[in-house]
Amino acid sequence: MDYGLDTKSTRLKTFNTIFIITWLLIACFPFIWTFWGSFKVRADFFSRSDWWYAISAFNTLIETGGKFTTNAYTQAWTEGEFWKASKNTIIVTVFVVSISLFLGTLGAYALSRSTEKYAFWILMAALIFRAMPHITLVSGYLFPFFELQIWGILPTTIVVLVAINQPFTLWLLYSFFKTVPKELDESALIDGCSYFQAFRHIIMPVMWPGVITAGLFSLMLAYNDFTVTALLLNQENHTMVPKIQSYLGTNQHEGNLMWAVSAVVSATAPLFMLVMFFQRQVISGLTAGAVKG
Amino acid sequence: MPNKTFFWFFLPTGLAMILFIGLPIISTGIQSFYAQHDQIVKEVKKCDPFGCTVSIVVDNEETSKIREVKPLGKFNGFGTYTDRNHLAVDEIKKFWNETESFGAFVDQVTNLPFYKALIFTLTYCLFVTPNVLLLGFIIALSLNAVARKIRGPLIFGTILPMIVTPLVGSLVLFWMIDSQGIIGANIQNLMNDPYLSLKSSKTLTWITIIIYGIWHHSPFAFVVFYAALQTVPQEPIEAAIIDGASRIQRIKHIVLPHIYPVVTFVALISLMDNFRVFEPIIGFSAEGSAQSLSWLIYDNLVNEEVILFGSAAATSMMTIIGIAILLAPVLIRTWKEFKTAR
Numbered sequence: 001m002d003y004g005l006d007t008k009s010t011r012l013k014t015f016n017t018i019f020i021i022t023w024l025l026i027a028c029f030p031f032i033w034t035f036w037g038s039f040k041v042r043a044d045f046f047s048r049s050d051w052w053y054a055i056s057a058f059n060t061l062i063e064t065g066g067k068f069t070t071n072a073y074t075q076a077w078t079e080g081e082f083w084k085a086s087k088n089t090i091i092v093t094v095f096v097v098s099i100s101l102f103l104g105t106l107g108a109y110a111l112s113r114s115t116e117k118y119a120f121w122i123l124m125a126a127l128i129f130r131a132m133p134h135i136t137l138v139s140g141y142l143f144p145f146f147e148l149q150i151w152g153i154l155p156t157t158i159v160v161l162v163a164i165n166q167p168f169t170l171w172l173l174y175s176f177f178k179t180v181p182k183e184l185d186e187s188a189l190i191d192g193c194s195y196f197q198a199f200r201h202i203i204m205p206v207m208w209p210g211v212i213t214a215g216l217f218s219l220m221l222a223y224n225d226f227t228v229t230a231l232l233l234n235q236e237n238h239t240m241v242p243k244i245q246s247y248l249g250t251n252q253h254e255g256n257l258m259w260a261v262s263a264v265v266s267a268t269a270p271l272f273m274l275v276m277f278f279q280r281q282v283i284s285g286l287t288a289g290a291v292k293g
Numbered sequence: 294m295p296n297k298t299f300f301w302f303f304l305p306t307g308l309a310m311i312l313f314i315g316l317p318i319i320s321t322g323i324q325s326f327y328a329q330h331d332q333i334v335k336e337v338k339k340c341d342p343f344g345c346t347v348s349i350v351v352d353n354e355e356t357s358k359i360r361e362v363k364p365l366g367k368f369n370g371f372g373t374y375t376d377r378n379h380l381a382v383d384e385i386k387k388f389w390n391e392t393e394s395f396g397a398f399v400d401q402v403t404n405l406p407f408y409k410a411l412i413f414t415l416t417y418c419l420f421v422t423p424n425v426l427l428l429g430f431i432i433a434l435s436l437n438a439v440a441r442k443i444r445g446p447l448i449f450g451t452i453l454p455m456i457v458t459p460l461v462g463s464l465v466l467f468w469m470i471d472s473q474g475i476i477g478a479n480i481q482n483l484m485n486d487p488y489l490s491l492k493s494s495k496t497l498t499w500i501t502i503i504i505y506g507i508w509h510h511s512p513f514a515f516v517v518f519y520a521a522l523q524t525v526p527q528e529p530i531e532a533a534i535i536d537g538a539s540r541i542q543r544i545k546h547i548v549l550p551h552i553y554p555v556v557t558f559v560a561l562i563s564l565m566d567n568f569r570v571f572e573p574i575i576g577f578s579a580e581g582s583a584q585s586l587s588w589l590i591y592d593n594l595v596n597e598e599v600i601l602f603g604s605a606a607a608t609s610m611m612t613i614i615g616i617a618i619l620l621a622p623v624l625i626r627t628w629k630e631f632k633t634a635r
Contacts, residue, residue: 008438012540016435023432024450026508030465031453033475037468046468051478107306113294120631122303124624129314131616133569135587136609139594140317143324143602147364163313166306195298224458226572231594241458245575248464261468264461275456279449282456283516 031268038262039068045261073266076247076259082266084236085243088154089223089267092239095158096222097215100165104214105207107166108173109199113182123174126167134164134227141232152234160228165221169214172285176210177203213285216278223271240267318613325606328369329599332356366603373607380611381405407608410584411615416499417585418567421506425563426556428507429514434544436515437522448519455512462509463502463576467491470501495582502573502583509573510566514559521552561623568616586612 036054037045043059053059057067064071076082111119141160145151180203188198204211223240230242238246244267247260275282294302333355338347375382381402388401402408436447454462469476472490481489491497525548533543549556571587574580580588586608593605 013438016438019431019435020439020447023435024447027454027512028450030469031457033469034465046471046473047478048473051473051475054475103306103309106302110294110299110302114299115294116296116299119299122307124627126310128620128624129310131565131620132314132318133571133587133612133616135569135571135590135594136321136612137314137317139590139602139605139609140319140321140324141313142594142600143365144320159309160313163309166310167314170306195294195302199302220456224461226458226460227591231591241460244464245460248578260464264464268457268461271456272453275452276449279445279452282452283448283520 031272034261035265038072038258038265039070041069041071042258046257072258072262076262076266080243080247080256080259080263082240082243082259082263085238085240085263086266088233088237089239091154092158092161092229093219093222096161096165097218099158099162100169100218101211101215103162104166104169104173104218105204105211106199108170108177109203111170111174112177112180113185123171126170130167130171134225137164138227138231145232151232152237154233154237157229157232157237160232161222161225164228165218168221169218172214172217173210176207176213180206209281209284212278213281216274216281217285219274220271321606321609321613323606324365324602325373325610326368326370326603327366328373328603329366329601330356330359330363331367333359369603373603374611377405378604379407379607381407406584406589407611410586410589413499413583414568414570414585414587417503417506417570418564420503421510421567422560422563424507425510425514426560428511429559430518432511432515433518433522436519448516451515452512454509455516459509459572460576463505463573466501466505466508467577491577491579492581498577498579498582502570502577502579505573505577506567506570510563514563517555517559518552521555522548525551561620564619565616568612568619586615 039060040054040057041060041063043063044053044057047053047059050058060067060069063069111122137160142151145156150156184206185195185198185202188202189195193201225239226241226245229239230245233239233242235246240263244260244263247256247263333352334349335352335355336347337350338345340346374380377384384405385402388398392398392401403412432451436444436451439447457465468474470491471477472481477490481487491501529547530543533547538546569587570585571591574583574585574588577583580592584592590605590608590612593601593608
């Protein structure tokens, strides 16, 4: 910690630097390695004879004539129909984020402005709902969805993801709304606004940082989800993550494993970009509930 | 806010949660008391010049008819809960009577699917949660000592393992650790054992998944601790320095007590998340040696022939009970605080 009186010995500083560099290597190297390997052929990235082939590109040179190849990408996106999966992911993500935020802001605003006892109990219930493993919920959905014949289509999955996401969104936005002074909407009410007008015209404009954070988390949930999308969508409608799993297959033959590698890179890259731009919001979101806790 | 306004504001989100979280839990509860229909068999008499034989075949027509009439299956009461794939009451009784030593009994019981999964899930929680707290705290302390200018990129690098989905995270690690990957191959060389691989040993698989868990969850603990460290007041620390407190003493007596509420929060969240461990098992293709409760449910639901709704639901209910036991101390504490606050 950097405090005025606190002087650090050189040894401690060196140790600290080494520790951070080691940790960053552990945290980041797997992604860099996968990115590098996605431009090789399978015989190099998963070499039976010598792992150094992944760097020297021995087989890639023989098979494609260059040190780098984009075959895995082109095949996964066309033959592997990864374009369809990413289209589905975009549809799911856009709808989940917008519906979640719409429901979440309304609900969290009401919770933050209510002085009644039930508001507390609702928040507790939301905490319990947050703890439910998604797979147990899915086992509850499957049978009714089969019976109602709404299994396998995107709208069902979107609604389910919105609902699963609500407890967290509520908690997050609740703690943000609490930081907006009550006097702000009370003065609007006195001036003759209805609650909804106060919410729409007075509170929302100052809430954008919170809304962006909540939006990012809904986006990450919808984008990253495996349990719900893998079990509630049919093959046609699979989003990116279940699609990656389907490339793994049980009998892994040549093309498919490299498809999975390139698909992993394709799916991860946009997420990393997004987090790079919105790093501040992600961190404030994670700590919003905690620090005040 | 008046109750009526509250109701209209809260209605959409409340409805969504009741319909898609509350009702499914009830639906799971109901399903767990039913089991899929037995196949209806009929006797078919076949006669040829050498005599007549009676064989038993599945009557597909009748079977599908009864499935249509009663899609939920036949009522099974607590039958599913006590069968071999769940609590295995009869088997445990049998083992208790038959085995010589207690060790052998435990050995037998931990080979039953449900107990096997329960033990893996608990082991995973037990090892991952404390290590996540510890590593997250050390990284936070360490990064907090770095010059403010370069912290941004360092934080970005640190949180990468957390933002990818567990399936992708575990795949990325698996491809390196597998015997054909960079780390796996090098370990083989180092140990001089060409057959050493992740899949060959149960212990190795467990260790790998636990390491993955620590790798994936530590950034979350880091972020929360890092933010909490920013709020630690400076005066007591300066006073402690003047009094000659060592670095460790300062952390132990000033920093830790200050961020204690946050530590419990992180411990709770990561315990909840670790209890549902499931995707890494698929990512590491470790089904053979490591199964978790969530994985058992998934396995029932993707069953090739007939989806085992009842079996999945029974495991789900027991998982929910497990979560409730984990959450109980927190809920009781909050309830007491709430009561004293009034």
